[in-house]
Amino acid sequence: MNDFINKKYFFLLLALSFYFFILFNWSIDLTSSDEGKNGYVVLNMIKTKDFLVPYYNCELRLEKPPLLYWCGVIGSFILGINEFSLRLVSGLSALGVLIFLGLIAKESFDKNLAWKGMLIFLTFPHVWIEARSFTPEMLLNFFSVGSIYFFLRKNPILGWIFLGFAVLTKGPVGIILPFIVILFFKLTQRNFPLFSFLGIFLFFLVGGAWYIYMFYKFGYFYFYKFFLHENIFRYTGKKLFHPQPFFYYFLIILVTSFFYIPIYFKIFSKFKHLYTMINKNYKVLLNNPLTPFVFWFLFILIFYSLSKNKLHHYILFAYPPLCVILANFVSEKYIRWIMSISGILLLVIAISGYTYEKNRFTFQAKNFLKNYKGEIYFYKNEITTLPFYLERCIPKVDNPQVLNQGFVITKKKYENLFRNCTKVISAYEFNEHFILLECKKN
Structure with a gap:
């Protein structure tokens, strides 16, 4: 690594990463829904000293493994529990992905292309967003990309350990996706070991111990909730939460790599030529160092x-190979131009976000209710950031008639159901209109 990232370029990399991945991450409150839930789990762990069983809003949160929470706890012990310390986990993970991306590209190509690939990764707006989000996706990608690098470097022990941490971050996808990529690298390069008795043992220890504890504590309920409901049923569509069309991720990728759309025409032209060569000799394809990245x-x-449920951040694992592919076809001059535009664009987004924040429902409601000790309820909605910021559980009710005196958080369209309540706050939480009602007994 020393001959790739020397002292001068290392500090340049840190400076660019701080700007694109971390700076301004505190300028906007946690957002619904996962950030608020994850933040509350960290808060509850610190308060209760129970670091094994996650709780959100006084209910079990079994949808995600604990590694993100544990990282958030560590950051909060050092820096206090706030937006910066929580989101720093993803920002540092993005830096780790960036470094592993460069190291993998150097293994397959050279230092110049590796640097181009890293700079391209810095210019993806979707990466900026996820690096400033307290969600597990960027941490998952750090361990997933890291595992690929260590296997390529003939260090299967660290490779398996990283796979274990990936499983502890997000579940089965933490091994299924990176290991299939690793197998394809093995197919095309065939010069690194996969098996390591110690590595596999450590994989099960790191990636499996917490799950065994949860099986012991909750039995089949946990197995159903996490492995079936949150993984298999989500993918197959038996449970629809976030249905999107098949081409959803094609659009996401086009938007986040918008500056490189002209390069795609060059890539398609090259692949057409490569296809002609493959018809003559298929080994040309297997021997091409770009092939495993295209497969990835x-x-x-x-x-x-193919998944029936789609969220935009699932596709993050496709960005490192995309950066390597683009780096093979884009000039350094073009990248420098895009870097300048990206720097300005990020600043504009940050200023816009800070300006918008003052008008957000979460910002107004948390400041209004922070010293209130009475009853607060959710009605037919849930803003997950408020239990975190108010440091309390907020029950959900389905019948306005059973509400006691206190405050109700609901959507604007339900306002007419509350005849004995006065509207205190009316504001948007992104694309939805919420209201805070003060209700009094007759």
Whole structure:
């Protein structure tokens, strides 16, 4: 690594990463829904000293494994529990992905292309957003990309350990997706070991111990809730939470790599020429160092496109190979131009976000209610950030008639159901209109 990132370039990399991945991450409150839930779990762990069983809003949160929460707890012990310390986990993970991306590209190509690939990764707006989000996706990608690097470097022990941490971050996808990519690298390069008795043992220890504890504590309920409900049923569509069309991720990728759309025409032209060569000799394809990266990208794109439930951040694992592919066709001059535009664009987004924040429902409601000790309820909605900021559980009710005196948080369209309540706050939480009602007994 020393001959790749020397002292001068290392500090340049840190400076660029701080700007694109971390700076301004505190300028906007936690957002619904996962950030608020994850933040509350960290808060509850610190308060109760129970670091094994996650709780959100006084209810079990079994949808995600605990590694993100544990990282948030560590950051909060050092820096206090706030937006910066929580989101720093994702920002540092993005830096780790960036470094592993460069190291993998250097292994397959050279230092110049590796640097181009890293700079391209810095210019993806979707990466900026996820690096400033307290969600597990960027941490998952750090361990997933890291595992690929260590296997390529013939260090299967660290490779398996990183896979274990990936499983502890997000579950089965933490091994299924990166290991299939690793197998394809093995198919095309065939010069690194996969098996390691110690590595596999450590994988099960790191990635499995917490799950065994949860099985012991909650039995089949946990197995159903996490492995079936949150993984298999989500993918197959038996449970629909976030249905999107098949081409959803194609659009996400086009938007986040918008500056490189002209390069795609060059890539398609090259692949057309390569296809002609493959017809003559298929080994040309297997021997091409770009082939495993194309497979990596297409595999992740197709895998998540086939899923019935889609969220934008699932596709993050396709960005490292996409950056390597683009780096093979884009000039340094073009990248420097895009870096300048990206720096300005990020600043504009940050200023816009800070300006918008003052008008958000969460910002107004948390400041209004922070010293209130009475009853607060959610009605037919849930803003997950408020239990975190108010440091209390907020029950949900389905019948306005059973509400006691206190405050109610609901959507604007339900306002007429509350005849004995006065509207205190009316504001948008992104694309939805919420209201805070003060209700009094007759």
